[in-house]
Amino acid sequence: MSQDPLEGCRISAGKKSAVSLGKALHPPNLLVVVEGTCGACVAASPVSAPEGSCSYNVAHHHLCVCVRVCMAWQGLQKGETLASLKQESENLRRKLEEERGKLTDVELHQVAEKVETVAALSIKTRRVLKGHGNKVLSMDWCKDKRRLVSSSQDGKVIVWDAFTLNKEHGITLPCTWVMACAYAPSGCAVACGGLDNKCSVVPLSLDRNENVTAKKKSVAMHTNYVSGCSFTNSDMQLLTSSGDGTCALWDVESGQLLQSFHGHTADVLSLDLAPSETGNTFVSGGCDMKANVWDMRSGQNIQSFDNHQSDINCVKYYPSGDAFASASDDATCRFYDLRADREVAVYQKDSIIFGASSVDFSLSGRLLFAGYNDYTINVWDVLKGTRVSVLFGHENRVSRVRVSPDGTALCSASWDNTLRVSRT
Amino acid sequence: PHKKPVYMEELIARMQDEKNGIPIRTVKSFLTKIPSVFSGKVVMLEALHLGTLMAAHGYFFPISDHVLMLKDDGTFYRFQTPYFWPSNCWEPENTDYAVYLCKRTMQNKARLELADYEAESLARLQRAFARKWEFIFMQAEAQAKVDKKRDKIERKILDSQERAFWDVHRPVPGCVNTTEVDIKKSSRMKNPHKTRKSVYGLQNDIRTHSPTHTPAPEAKQPTEEELQEQITFWQLQLDRHRLKMSKVAESLLGYTEQYVEYDPFLTPPDPSNPWITDDTTVWELEASKEPGQQRVKRWAFGIDEVLKDPVGREQFLKFLESEFSSENLRFWLAVQELKKRPIREVPSRVQEIWQEFLAPGAPSAINVDSKSYDKTTQNVKDPGRYAFEDAQEHIYKLMKSDSYSRFIRSSAYQELLQAKKKKSKNLF
Numbered sequence: 055m056s057q058d059p060l061e062g063c064r065i066s067a068g069k070k071s072a073v074s075l076g077k078a079l080h081p082p083n084l085l086v087v088v089e090g091t092c093g094a095c096v097a098a099s100p101v102s103a104p105e106g107s108c109s110y111n112v113a114h115h116h117l118c119v120c121v122r123v124c125m126a127w128q129g130l131q132k133g134e135t136l137a138s139l140k141q142e143s144e145n146l147r148r149k150l151e152e153e154r155g156k157l158t159d160v161e162l163h164q165v166a167e168k169v170e171t172v173a174a175l176s177i178k179t180r181r182v183l184k185g186h187g188n189k190v191l192s193m194d195w196c197k198d199k200r201r202l203v204s205s206s207q208d209g210k211v212i213v214w215d216a217f218t219l220n221k222e223h224g225i226t227l228p229c230t231w232v233m234a235c236a237y238a239p240s241g242c243a244v245a246c247g248g249l250d251n252k253c254s255v256v257p258l259s260l261d262r263n264e265n266v267t268a269k270k271k272s273v274a275m276h277t278n279y280v281s282g283c284s285f286t287n288s289d290m291q292l293l294t295s296s297g298d299g300t301c302a303l304w305d306v307e308s309g310q311l312l313q314s315f316h317g318h319t320a321d322v323l324s325l326d327l328a329p330s331e332t333g334n335t336f337v338s339g340g341c342d343m344k345a346n347v348w349d350m351r352s353g354q355n356i357q358s359f360d361n362h363q364s365d366i367n368c369v370k371y372y373p374s375g376d377a378f379a380s381a382s383d384d385a386t387c388r389f390y391d392l393r394a395d396r397e398v399a400v401y402q403k404d405s406i407i408f409g410a411s412s413v414d415f416s417l418s419g420r421l422l423f424a425g426y427n428d429y430t431i432n433v434w435d436v437l438k439g440t441r442v443s444v445l446f447g448h449e450n451r452v453s454r455v456r457v458s459p460d461g462t463a464l465c466s467a468s469w470d471n472t473l474r475v476s477r478t
Numbered sequence: 479p480h481k482k483p484v485y486m487e488e489l490i491a492r493m494q495d496e497k498n499g500i501p502i503r504t505v506k507s508f509l510t511k512i513p514s515v516f517s518g519k520v521v522m523l524e525a526l527h528l529g530t531l532m533a534a535h536g537y538f539f540p541i542s543d544h545v546l547m548l549k550d551d552g553t554f555y556r557f558q559t560p561y562f563w564p565s566n567c568w569e570p571e572n573t574d575y576a577v578y579l580c581k582r583t584m585q586n587k588a589r590l591e592l593a594d595y596e597a598e599s600l601a602r603l604q605r606a607f608a609r610k611w612e613f614i615f616m617q618a619e620a621q622a623k624v625d626k627k628r629d630k631i632e633r634k635i636l637d638s639q640e641r642a643f644w645d646v647h648r649p650v651p652g653c654v655n656t657t658e659v660d661i662k663k664s665s666r667m668k669n670p671h672k673t674r675k676s677v678y679g680l681q682n683d684i685r686t687h688s689p690t691h692t693p694a695p696e697a698k699q700p701t702e703e704e705l706q707e708q709i710t711f712w713q714l715q716l717d718r719h720r721l722k723m724s725k726v727a728e729s730l731l732g733y734t735e736q737y738v739e740y741d742p743f744l745t746p747p748d749p750s751n752p753w754i755t756d757d758t759t760v761w762e763l764e765a766s767k768e769p770g771q772q773r774v775k776r777w778a779f780g781i782d783e784v785l786k787d788p789v790g791r792e793q794f795l796k797f798l799e800s801e802f803s804s805e806n807l808r809f810w811l812a813v814q815e816l817k818k819r820p821i822r823e824v825p826s827r828v829q830e831i832w833q834e835f836l837a838p839g840a841p842s843a844i845n846v847d848s849k850s851y852d853k854t855t856q857n858v859k860d861p862g863r864y865a866f867e868d869a870q871e872h873i874y875k876l877m878k879s880d881s882y883s884r885f886i887r888s889s890a891y892q893e894l895l896q897a898k899k900k901k902s903k904n905l906f
Binding site for chain 1: 503662735744754
C-alpha cells in the first residue's frame with residue numbers, strides 16, 4: 055500500500071485499483087487527473103473521473119504515482135493546489151534522499167583509513183603582491199603558471215607577473231566592487247565585472263604604453279551584480295554568474311547570449327567549469343544554499359545538492375571532474391561526488407565559526423585549500439576529512455584561493471588589499 | 479580556587495579532542511619515532527589568532543591605543559562591558575557618533591583629546607548635521623553632565639570602554655573594520671534583530687536612516703509552474719543511475735594515488751619548485767617540445783591526458799598518421815576547435831567539417847553509426863556549435879577503445895617513455 059500525497063486518500067497496489075477521495079475534502083464536481091510513470095512500463099496514463107463522482111480507477115504497477123487535483127471551477131482555493139503540489143515536491147525530494155542513502159554502504163573517510171596520512175605541511179608565503187588600494191575580491195591564474203589577474207573594491211584590475219612581482223597591466227573600471235575576474239586561456243585577455251552588472255573583456259597588449267582600459271568591451275549584461283566569470287576552453291566564450299539568480303554563456307565577439315541557466319532561487323555567487331575534454335557541464339552555488347550542475351548545451355539543471363545551511367560562496371571541481379567542493383557561510387566546506395549523487399564529506403571544526411569564502415584543490419585532489427572570513431586558510435585532507443594545516447598571514451578576510459595551473463603554488467586574495475603566493 | 483582545575487581540564491579535553499582538537503601525531507626523528515606529540519608553535523599561533531579575533535571585535539582592548547589587536551608585549555588590556563558586545567547587534571548611526579565626539583571635546587582631559595581622524599570626522603559631521611547641531615550639542619552636554627557625576631575610577635573605565643566601542647564601529651583609518659559586510663550580502667537584510675536603538679537615547683526623528691538596510695522582500699512563494707518544474711526535476715533525479723559509495727571511494731582514492739607524484743604540494747617537483755628556488759627550469763621544460771618521462775607517463779592514465787596535453791596530441795596524431803588512420807582524431811580536434819570559434823564563424827566552419835569528414839566522398843571520411851549520421855545530416859542544415867555533438871561522442875568512444883590503446887602500446891610511445899632513462903644512462 056502506498057501513501058497518496060493527499061490526506062485521506064489511499065491507493066492500493068495492483069493492476070487496477072479504485073481510489074476513493076474523502077468526500078469531506080473534495081467537493082463532488084472535481085476533475086481529478088492522475089499521472090505517473092509506472093516503474094515497470096514507463097507509461098504515463100492520465101485518467102480522469104466523470105464529473106460528479108469522487109472516485110476513479112487507476113491502473114498502475116508501481117508505488118510511485120503522482121496525484122494532482124485540478125480546479126474545475128473557481129470555488130476551490132488556489133492555495134490548496136499549491137499546497138498539494140508542494141507536498142508532492144517534498145515527498146519526491148524525501149524519496150530522493152532515501153534512494154541516495156540506500157547506496158551509502160560506507161563513508162569516504164572510513165575507506166580512507168587505509169591511506170597514509172599526509173606528512174606535515176610547512177607552507178610559506180613566497181610573494182606578497184601589494185598594489186591594490188582596497189580589498190582584493192578575486193583573482194585568477196594565467197595558464198603560463200606565473201601570471202595572474204586580480205580585481206578590487208576600488209575598481210581596479212591588475213595583471214601581475216607574480217614571479218617577478220611586476221605589475222604588467224592596470225585596468226580601471228567605472229564601478230567599485232569588481233567581484234569577478236578571469237584570465238583568457240590564450241593569456242591574451244582578461245574578463246572582469248561586478249557591481250556594474252556587466253562582464254567586460256579586455257585584450258592585453260604587449261605594448262606597455264597602450265591604454266588597455268580603452269579597449270575594454272562589454273560582453274555580458276545581467277540585471278544584478280556579476281559574482282563570477284570564467285572563459286570556457288576558448289577566448290571566445292564567457293560564462294558568468296550573477297546576483298540576478300542566473301548564469302549565462304556569452305559569445306565574446308558579438309556579445310550574444312548563447313545560453314542562460316535558470317534554476318537558482320536567489321543570487322548565484324560562484325561557478326566552475328568541469329575540467330573535461332569532452333564534457334559540457336559546470337557547477338554553480340548560491341544564496342539559495344544549493345549547488346547545481348548544468349548542461350551547457352541544453353541549459354538544463356542536471357543535478358542539485360542542498361546540504362549547506364547558508365549561502366554557498368564558492369564551488370570548485372575536483373581535478374578528475376567526478377566530484378566538486380563548496381565553501382559556505384555556514385563555516386563548513388563540503389565535498390560531493392557526482393556518480394554517487396550525494397555529499398560525501400563535510401570539512402568542519404568547532405573552532406571554525408566564520409564563513410568559508412573560497413576553495414580549491416591541489417593538483418592530485420588530495421588537499422583542499424579553503425579561505426575563511428577569520429583571515430585564515432585551512433588545508434583539509436579531502437579523503438580523511440581532517441585538517442592538515444592552518445595558514446595565517448592575512449590581516450583581513452580571505453576572499454579567494456587558487457592553486458596555480460601546475461599545482462606549484464597557492465595564491466590567496468584578501469580584504470587586507472594584498473595577494474599572497476605560498477608553497478610548501 | 480577549587481574550580482580552576484576543572485576549567486583547565488575542560489579546555490585540555492577540548493584540545494585533545496580527536497576531531498576538533500590540536501593534531502597529535504608521531505614524528506619521525508633520525509633513527510627513531512617520537513610518538514604522540516603536538517607542535518607548540520601550532521598552539522601559540524592558534525592562541526594568538528583567537529586573541530586577535532577577539533581584540534578585533536572589541537571584546538577586549540589595549541588601554542592606550544586605538545588599534546584593536548593583541549600584542550605579545552607589556553601592553554595592558556581591559557575587557558569590554560557586555561552592553562557593548564557585538565552580540566547586541568549594534569549598528570550605531572552617525573548622529574550617535576556626533577554626540578560622542580562632541581562630548582569628548584567638552585571634557586577637559588588630555589586623555590580624551592581627539593585624534594586627527596576623529597577631529598576630521600567631527601568637522602564632517604558638523605557640516606552634515608548643521609541643522610540639528612544645536613540638538614546634538616545639547617545631548618552631548620547632557621551626557622557629559624551624567625559622566626561628571628560618576629566616580630572617578632568608574633569614569634576612567636567606562637570612558638575607555640566607550641572609546642573601544644567606537645574603535646570597532648568607526649575604526650582608525652587603515653585598521654580592519656570587522657563590521658564591514660560583503661556588499662553581495664548587505665543589501666539583503668539578513669539580521670532583523672540589528673539594534674536600531676541609539677547609544678545615547680536619541681529619538682527617531684533626529685537620527686539619520688541608513689539607506690543600505692531595506693528589509694529583504696519576503697521569500698517568493700513558488701508558483702504552480704515552478705512547483706511542476708520542481709516535481710519533474712525530482713522525478714528525473716530519481717531515475718538517475720547511482721554508484722555505490724564503496725566504488726566511488728575507491729575511485730577517489732585511486733585517482734589521488736595516481737596523481738600524488740604530480741602534486742607539488744605532496745611531491746617536490748623535479749628539478750625544483752620555481753617558487754622556492756626561483757629557478758624556472760620546470761616551466762621551460764614544460765614549454766619545450768621534448769616531453770619529460772613523467773609527463774609521457776601521464777598520457778597512459780587515460781585518453782583525456784593525451785588530448786589535453788598539446789605535445790601529447792601532437793604525438794598521438796603523428797602515430798595515427800603513420801598508420802594512415804588519423805581522420806578520427808582530426809575530426810575530433812576539428813569539432814573541438816569549432817566550439818571555440820565566435821558564433822559568427824560557426825556556420826561556414828560546420829560546412830567545412832562536413833565536407834572534409836562526413837559528406838559523401840569526403841577526403842577524410844570517418845565512420846559513425848547511422849543514427850548519429852542522420853542526426854548530423856539534419857543538424858548541418860541549421861548549423862550550430864553542437865552540430866557534430868553526437869558524431870563526436872561516437873568517435874571519442876572509438877578512439878578511446880581502439881586508436882588510443884594502440885598508441886600506448888606502440889613503439890613510438892614506448893620510446894618516448896624510455897627516452898629520459900636513456901639520457902641519464904649516457905651521463906656516464
